[in-house]
Amino acid sequence: MAEGARPDTVRLQRLARAYRESGALLAAVELGLFTEIARGADTEETLAAALDLEPPNGERIVVACLGLGLIRREGGKLVNAPDVERFLVVDSRHYAASWMFFTRPDWNEWGQLADHLRRPGPPLEENASVADITVEEARRYHEATRAVGAGAGRHFARTTDLSGSTRMMDIGGGSGAYCIAACRANPELRAVVLDLPAVCEVARGYIAEADLSDRIEAVPCDFNQDDFPTDCDLAVMASNLPMYGRWQIAWVVKKTHDALLPGGEFHLIGEALAPDRSGPADAALWGLAQTLHASTGLAHSSAEVASYFEAAGFRDIAVEDFLPGILVRVSGRKG
Numbered sequence: 217m218a219e220g221a222r223p224d225t226v227r228l229q230r231l232a233r234a235y236r237e238s239g240a241l242l243a244a245v246e247l248g249l250f251t252e253i254a255r256g257a258d259t260e261e262t263l264a265a266a267l268d269l270e271p272p273n274g275e276r277i278v279v280a281c282l283g284l285g286l287i288r289r290e291g292g293k294l295v296n297a298p299d300v301e302r303f304l305v306v307d308s309r310h311y312a313a314s315w316m317f318f319t320r321p322d323w324n325e326w327g328q329l330a331d332h333l334r335r336p337g338p339p340l341e342e343n344a345s346v347a348d349i350t351v352e353e354a355r356r357y358h359e360a361t362r363a364v365g366a367g368a369g370r371h372f373a374r375t376t377d378l379s380g381s382t383r384m385m386d387i388g389g390g391s392g393a394y395c396i397a398a399c400r401a402n403p404e405l406r407a408v409v410l411d412l413p414a415v416c417e418v419a420r421g422y423i424a425e426a427d428l429s430d431r432i433e434a435v436p437c438d439f440n441q442d443d444f445p446t447d448c449d450l451a452v453m454a455s456n457l458p459m460y461g462r463w464q465i466a467w468v469v470k471k472t473h474d475a476l477l478p479g480g481e482f483h484l485i486g487e488a489l490a491p492d493r494s495g496p497a498d499a500a501l502w503g504l505a506q507t508l509h510a511s512t513g514l515a516h517s518s519a520e521v522a523s524y525f526e527a528a529g530f531r532d533i534a535v536e537d538f539l540p541g542i543l544v545r546v547s548g549r550k551g
C-alpha cells in the first residue's frame with residue numbers, strides 16, 4: 217500500500233487465509249503434481265489424468281498452483297517454477313519435501329493458537345517437541361532436517377576456515393549434517409554429534425552412509441543437563457535457538473565456552489531476530505510456534521545471542537547473515 221493511502225484489507229485478507237496457500241502447496245506435493253509436470257504431463261488434461269483427479273478437482277489444483285506462482289504456462293505447456301523444480305520434484309537430488317512437511321503435525325494446533333497463548337502456568341523446561349522422541353519419530357524428524365541441513369552444512373564448511381580445527385562438537389547436531397559436511401571438507405577433522413539418545417541412533421545411520429563412522433561419533437547428551445566433551449576446539453549449534461528460553465541458551469553458551477579448548481571457536485547458527493526485534497517474520501514465528509509445545513522457547517535476537525557469548529567470556533564475537541532472512545551466525549573465540 218502506498219504511503220499515506222487509505223488502508224485496505226488486502227494484506228490482512230492474505231494473512232487471514234494464508235493456511236489455504238500452505239494447504240495447496242502441501243496437497244500438490246502429496247499428489248505428485250510437480251513431479252508429474254517434470255516427467256512430461258505438462259498440459260492441464262494430461263496432468264489431471266496423471267494425478268487421477270476427476271473434474272473439476274484437477275483444474276482447481278492446477279489453477280491454484282498457477283495463481284501461487286508454483287507453476288506457470290510457457291508456450292501452452294505447464295512448467296514448474298525454478299525453486300519447485302529443484303526442491304519439490306521427487307527425481308531431483310535436492311528433493312526437500314520432507315522439510316516442507318516438517319511442521320505439519322502442528323497444523324491443527326495453529327487453529328487453536330489463542331487458547332495455547334492463554335494457557336496458564338509456567339512453561340516446561342524441556343521441549344515437548346523432542347523431549348521423549350522415539351527412534352521412529354527421530355527418523356521422520358531428521359529425514360526432514362537433513363533435506364535442508366545437508367546444504368546448510370556444506371555452506372558452513374565452505375564459509376568457515378576449519379583448517380586449524382581438530383575436533384568439533386555439534387550441539388543438538390541432529391542428522392549430523394554439519395559434522396558430515398565439515399569432515400568431508402577437512403580430512404584431519406574429527407567430530408561428535410551431541411543429541412538425545414534416539415536422535416543419536418538416527419545420526420549414526422547417516423554418518424555410516426557417508427562412510428565417516430571412523431571420524432564422527434554420536435553421543436547421547438541433553439544439552440540442558442549434561443556436560444560437554446572437553447577435547448574440542450570447534451563447537452557448532454545450529455537451528456535450535458528458538459526451542460529454549462534466554463537463560464537456557466545463555467547457559468548452553470557458557471557451558472560450551474568452558475568446555476572448549478583455549479583458542480576454540482563456537483558458531484551458533486540460529487533463526488534469530490534483528491537487534492531491534494522487529495523481524496524477520498520467520499524467526500518470530502519459530503518463536504511463536506513454541507507456544508504449542510509449552511516450552512520456554514522464543515525468538516532471540518542476534519544482539520541477545522551476542523550478549524550470551526560476551527557473558528560467557530567469548531572474544532572476537534561476530535554476527536553475520538548465514539542464510540539471509542532465515543539463519544544468522546554468531547561466532548566467538550575462547551581466549
Ligand SMILES: C[S@@+](CC[C@H](N)C(=O)[O-])C[C@H]1O[C@@H](n2cnc3c(N)ncnc32)[C@H](O)[C@@H]1O
Pocket residue numbers: 343346361362365387388389390391392393394410411412415437438439440453454455456459
Ligand atoms: C531443528 S533440529 C537441528 C539439527 C541440526 N543442528 C541441523 O541443523 O541440521 C534441532 C535439534 O536439536 C536437538 N535438541 C533439542 N533439544 C535438545 C536437548 N535438550 N539436548 C540435545 N539436543 C536437543 C533436537 O533433538 C534436534 O536434533
